[in-house]
Amino acid sequence: MTAVANSTLLAPQEQAEAGLWRRMLHYLFLQREVEERLERRLYRQGKILGGVYVGRGQEAICVGSGLAAEPDDFLYPCHRDLGLYFVRGIHPRQVFAQYMGRVGGLTRGRDGNMHMGDLGHRIVAIISAMAASIPVAAGTAMALKFQRSRNIVFNYFGDGATSRGDWHEGINLASVQKTPLVLICNNNQYAYSTPLDKQMACAHVVDRAPGYGIPSEIVDGNDCVAVHEAALRAAGHARMGLGPYMIECKTFRMTGHSAHDGADYVPKHLWNEWAEKDPVIRMERRLLDRCYASRGDIDELYAGIRAEVDEAIAWAEASPYPDPSTLEQGVYEESR
Amino acid sequence: MTAVANSTLLAPQEQAEAGLWRRMLHYLFLQREVEERLERRLYRQGKILGGVYVGRGQEAICVGSGLAAEPDDFLYPCHRDLGLYFVRGIHPRQVFAQYMGRVGGLTRGRDGNMHMGDLGHRIVAIISAMAASIPVAAGTAMALKFQRSRNIVFNYFGDGATSRGDWHEGINLASVQKTPLVLICNNNQYAYSTPLDKQMACAHVVDRAPGYGIPSEIVDGNDCVAVHEAALRAAGHARMGLGPYMIECKTFRMTGHSAHDGADYVPKHLWNEWAEKDPVIRMERRLLDRCYASRGDIDELYAGIRAEVDEAIAWAEASPYPDPSTLEQGVYEESR
Amino acid sequence: MQATYLEAIRQGLQEEMERDPSVFLLGEDIGVYGGAFKVTAGLLDRFGPERVVDTPISESAIVGAAIGASYAGMRPVAEIQFADFITCGFDQIVNFAAKCRYRWGAPAPLVVRAPSGGGIHGGPFHSQNPEAWFVHTPGLKVVQPATAYDAKGLLKAAIRDNDPVIFFEHKALYRKVKGEIPAGDYTVPLGKAKVFREGRDISVITYGAMVHVADEAADILAKDGISLEIVDLRTLLPIDEETILASVKKTSKAIVLHEATLTGGIGGEISARITEKAFEWLDGPVVRLAAPDTPVPYSPTLEEAFLPNAMKLVEKARALARY
């Protein structure tokens, strides 16, 4: 957003808020646009050969909380948290190249889709096994505590991941050790095709938090500002040395489980209901309502992002596939 | 107990109660005596070569709840629940032979100590991995439900086992499927040398029950009658098709983790405090107070059990070691 | 009737469920959705939610519950959505299921179905071939069919078997391989390999998708006058040593081929058995062809370099033929 109509008229605090909200919209839309291209264009054009999992409708969760993290906090995204990468400064080029298996991708073609990370940016790549990151994140948080660091760890997971043993073991260890760990659940009400009532017999994921003696809250996962505020509370708690904190973001996956899934198992009315809560549109409305941005500003923002994305796709397509002779490199330090 | 001083003077309901309580004392003392011999005599005499884990001080839990089970209910004991085997009709001979690695043992020398089961008696053998039985018990319970059986499953575990992923996965699946599963935790406040505060950040194991949407209660685990009543409530709930129910029995392990462990890590005062709550003595007192038994009856009972145990040890020692030529038998059905 | 590998498996499940009310299925997304690969599509409608159980994401509980249900007289067939996730239920398989018969005489007649293998650009976590871990676990049986006929027949045999069977389905074959399936009930016995293609010069011992790779290579090599005999193991544990040795004694040369990575793969086991028991028949070293020792890479160029294929086998075979 290059210019904002009335920014000079705002009080300092409002200016800060306006700036934050604009950044929110920026990342919300960036994630939306990148994923739109991935799922609905590049995948359908056969340019992405593996799975494509997107966070459509859930972008407020990673964007809102990601903007609450400090630059040296560790992030453990799950497979619908693309926005986190952008917040951390990963370029869309690298993401498109990643999905297309090119050397320009974060994993240089070794892995696909959201299985990407960058220790330099303190973003840790997931493995496929749901919830496997949680014990790992607990370990990072434990280390930061031992190191007397002010940094903390943000860990993301879906409702479905909460059924896994690793989820339990990781959170339990983290809570016993009082580690600085912010646990962020995107409860999008489905795990692949499986609805909540086949996954858990409690009403909310946070009903499990007392079992670990940790505080928790439920937040509207489609409201980026609400998520952000909750994340700040959680981060403050963790940073003060009070241990883990769990946030459950109620949301909905506005697409199939992955690009090949038509999601016929979702009752039709839910799509409409949740479309009305679209986090991008809600963020637009907030900005417009408070005159933090005009329609023109927003259109300009979007146009800029679209251009950036076009360029990023072209860049990624120009990035070569890995040289097959590199296949056996990098399994061990010695095999570089 | 061959005769009871005043049994003819009791009202029918009291008679039933007296009978039940006497059976309780019988099994409590039987477990105590067998384990006394195992841990403090046979092990020290070098007659048992592997690990010896006993339930000293915790006998009320398995005895009280075991007597609440119907004969065709499935039992999944953990490693301190020897009383369950006796309640189900396993003979002390088989237990001693088991510990000594003889063919007369329930596993015919293939496995040791509490790793024993008998599908005919519907007692399932644990494996060592703590909590591994819980998903398995959930599966049995699921099958019984599908079969429209009135039978249910009793699953036992320690406080330490609650940290394992299997504990979580098993209970979650059981609760989602509303299976008839009674979950009985013996919270003896230690997992090997690890005290509760290093295992969990909540006050009680049952603080986790709401996370599975299941009812729970805490009970004095050293009071056999209290445990029995709680188990009847839990069993009633499960048998009615209302799903799992969790009982947390507060107790204390009145010995080391296993026979080789002096348990120096336990603060001295705890031994005395918990000695006063000894479940055998409390059961004696109940019987004496209500005149359901005289001291003489009790002494007679104990003498009978001791004699039975002497004979069982002799029997077990006379049982041969397995013929090494049978080593490879029974890995598969075909290799019988 | 013609059926794909996938349809053959579905038929096998359905027929066994019809035949025996104790057979039931459990796994993630297998009911309403019909499974990630649609193997179980339609079975929920046919048999209802107590016989096609959609579970939470809990591989350990899925396997564990299958064991427990088997103790109550059921014959569970558990699906692991991708074989890569079998590691999450590993302890239940290798310590609970595998050892219970030996320890205390409690058989656990269950089947764990798991789609394995690469070639679909699934990357490191949707492409693995983990069979060797289970082949090193006494008490398990391990199966991997290469054809539609065997897929159905072996699955039915696995369901009727009284020991735990890990049943790997090569996901690249699901829709690629088609075959004639007899109308009536039939089983393919566990523990018996099959000579998939007769030949004179070199025995290729293999299984799963690699059977077709070997077949392709055999066509190419036939033009050079090199005749491959292909032994399809079908069951990986117990290993059918007899069929392997008979073939090797005939050809005097052997290549063991698998898609799993080389080191510690079951190629070593088979090579060792051949050397131990047919040393005097060998006219050359037993050669192995397998994937290199790396995770399965995602990018098409890397995955192609990773997977064994007909040309790689042709090269190995030519070199061995010259030996």
Add this chain to the structure above:
Amino acid sequence: MQATYLEAIRQGLQEEMERDPSVFLLGEDIGVYGGAFKVTAGLLDRFGPERVVDTPISESAIVGAAIGASYAGMRPVAEIQFADFITCGFDQIVNFAAKCRYRWGAPAPLVVRAPSGGGIHGGPFHSQNPEAWFVHTPGLKVVQPATAYDAKGLLKAAIRDNDPVIFFEHKALYRKVKGEIPAGDYTVPLGKAKVFREGRDISVITYGAMVHVADEAADILAKDGISLEIVDLRTLLPIDEETILASVKKTSKAIVLHEATLTGGIGGEISARITEKAFEWLDGPVVRLAAPDTPVPYSPTLEEAFLPNAMKLVEKARALARY
């Protein structure tokens, strides 16, 4: 200075913790209690509860936390109380730790220590030798020392290594094996086998407790005029092919010996490599001696029949010598 295998390991831990503040330990009962085998006794007092962390019973979290701590610059050494329970943290080891460097360049320099092996009447769940599973997992290193000297030197090398190392300690050696340990700092490089005993006639390729079994057998066979050369692998992954092949090319006969069960054990891998790469030097089949394919039984008579021992090796060697 003389030290037992166990003391050597403890020294290794202590010295590395002193040398490098990023080294810390985590596991069950390792702090206050000093570990089930007392390997870590005294270290809590010396280094405090943030460097000797008593954890809940959560093998998956123990391994996972070690990985995560390594990402924050630590060098964690995780203890699995008995190697048998490593199955409970299996996914974290084989899918998370093993693959992260290859996938996204994130090394996980951690050590997982696990007491393995039988001979202490531990039964099916306190006696297993699970190394072959990890040897089939690219990205891991797998170590098993046979002597006190190697135990310390390999452990130090493992802690300093920048890849995940699974470090199996044979529990029957903890107090049985003693050796001279130099006063100063030293390491034993990973990936290098050692000729434990030189000989002429037959190479025995082995590791861990079986090195001593082979040594005993070698003494017996020496009286028959059969000279065994014993190669102690020390590191099982990567395998030191060079040392193995050099020995086999010298003796022309080889026996691979391990305590783990036969089928799918690493004996197959080693046998296959020898046949592949030294076929022309072989004067007889490569022979394997391992435990039979059963769970580890508890009863002394059965366990004795189960475990490989010197007399079983003597028999195999005599037969091979006659070949």
